[in-house]
Amino acid sequence: MTQSENGGPGSPSPAVPEPRAARDAPEDAPENDTENGRENSGGSAVADAVGQEARRDGSRRDPDPDSVRSLARRFAARADRAVVDGITKVTDRALGPYQTAIVRIGFSFTWLAFLLFEWPNRHELYGPDGPWSWELGRRLIESNHAFTVLLWSDSTVWFEVVYALAVLSSAALLVGWRTRTASVLFMIGVLSLQNRSVFMGDGGDNVIHLMAIYLVLTRCGRVWSLDARRARQRADGAGADPVGVALWALLGAALAVATVRGEVGWFGDDGPVPFVGWATVLWTLWAVHGLWWAVRSVPPAGVGTDGGTGGDTGGADRDTGTGGGTDRKADVRRLMDVLGNVVHNAALLVIMVEVCLIYATAGWYKIQGSRWQDGTAVYYPLHLDYFTPWPALSELLGGSGLMIMVLSYGTVIVQVAFPFTLFNRRVKNVLLAVMMLEHASIAVVLGLPFFSLAMIAADAVFLPTVFLVWLGGRTSRWAGRLRPRPRETADEGKPEEPDGAPDSARTLVG
């Protein structure tokens, strides 16, 4: 915990407010060189408080260092410190900014590409008069209470609107435009279409479904997003955002209509988890987003503030400029920032465990199969009519007994082993590359591009930060070569927005 006080000149000192832009800029030197940001970052107000307690306990000197009491005390102090470090870590910042960003980009891209490729077939898949008719959908959902706005009306116009919104929200989430709002709309789009025609989906849809929900709870737009760029370009990290405000008001009105019409319930069975209805979920998200706007930083001109990343002295600076009321506002903002980090980190953990569960399930169940045991399993899918877009290629792969055997055993070994390799960075990265490669070949050989893309996007949560930062740098350099223009020009493209911003770069949940 001492780092928080005497973070030397070399270490990033979060007590000094940095513009969010600087923290989040992808071209920055990586803040941390391991995937989960092992770098110690002190400065959290909460952790500070807890840390003082811990120090008080740990610094009591014992006359006899070898006594059992003293050992116990030292052990307790160490455990204390571990807890404090843990709390610091999960409250202080949103971990894995690049990982969450790549997951966001991966899934929104997959779903967007899917929606566009299926554009000609959209009526057959999800339309009111497709083979899985609106009436069939209604009867099934009456029994399972899945969420879909498509059942709110059986008109074709409504269907077209929802499909178009699903496309637009995917695109918005992909580029990180109003990321928080986009993530909620993305989830609504995914759930609405998939739940409407649940028998059209496969494993790929299933992963997208889960991740669409989890992503709402992550601060996934802090890097590689238009939100981050906007925050960066506006040096003070604030500014009016009429578009954001209008969007928020519009969605509030839409939600009000849906609530009044009784399409969404507050409690009971029709929510994502028992006893919590979708009205509760969506209104909460909406209210939290509004609260972020209410406590936005209104800096005096020219003073750099942190856009919500927990800069303490920054708050003090501001207060001198804007008077007493801001003090409480700054407190609330910092509290929300901490809560947002907690929720983000929890959701990130859930995403990671979810990926492990996918592989563990897929692997452990295979071990029990006779075909995986005798090493011929991979041969069979290569001979199923529904999964052979390239029969000659399948024939070629299926022609070698040794190859089939290696692929079959390799698949099982990798899937079963993966969760355990997370304890060893190097082995984990090798396996990650192998799995991504395997999914890429499944995309082609079995004709499952969207399933494979979704799985690769899920795997990406485990990519190392160094690699992601390198990738980001390469991509922006490549993009820069495509469209070379000085930064000033890019800035000019943005209309000036003089004061207070709803900070869309911030997460909806904090």
Add this chain to the structure above:
Amino acid sequence: MALPPAARITVAIALGVVAVLVAVHLAAIFLHVAPTNTVSKRYGEAVEKYVYPEFEQNWKLFAPNPLQQNIAVHARAEVLKPDGTTERTGWVDLSAMDAEDIRGNPVPSHTDQNELRRAWDFFTGSHDAENRPTGLRGELSEEYLRRIVMLRFGPELNGGQVRRIQVRSATTPVAPPPWSGENIDTETTYRTLPWWAVDRSDVPEGT
């Protein structure tokens, strides 16, 4: 500058609540994907209540064994000719139509890859061996299958109005690889459903 005491308490409470929620969520998902066991037998109902509908998942991908047979869905129709006679069409291999669309296509559509295939799974999963529906899902799957067939046949076929249709599945085991030395009967077996009367309401709008 530390957070005020009230805020610190809020954070502490939030940490506790979030930790519990994450633990509950992960435990539920784990019990949902794990094989039936001592714990899931006891809490199975609660787990189901939690997981369905939005967190349902199935990752037994090609497990424990990959599918080792090609299951094709065939259909034929009885059409009413303008002269008042009825005529029976031959069996049409609807899955072969899917396969044809998939072949050479880097991005096969869900309409080809999942629609009929999963509709048939849905049907067999919600019917007993005598093709009798078991509950609501059985009824839904019948109408779904009927509408898929009618989407492909259209209201008129072979110059007559489609009055009744019949569906069957043709299951052909994939021959084991030549090096395995196994011998499996690869003869096709059929499961033929009763004739179903159809009318305009069973015809989805063409796409």
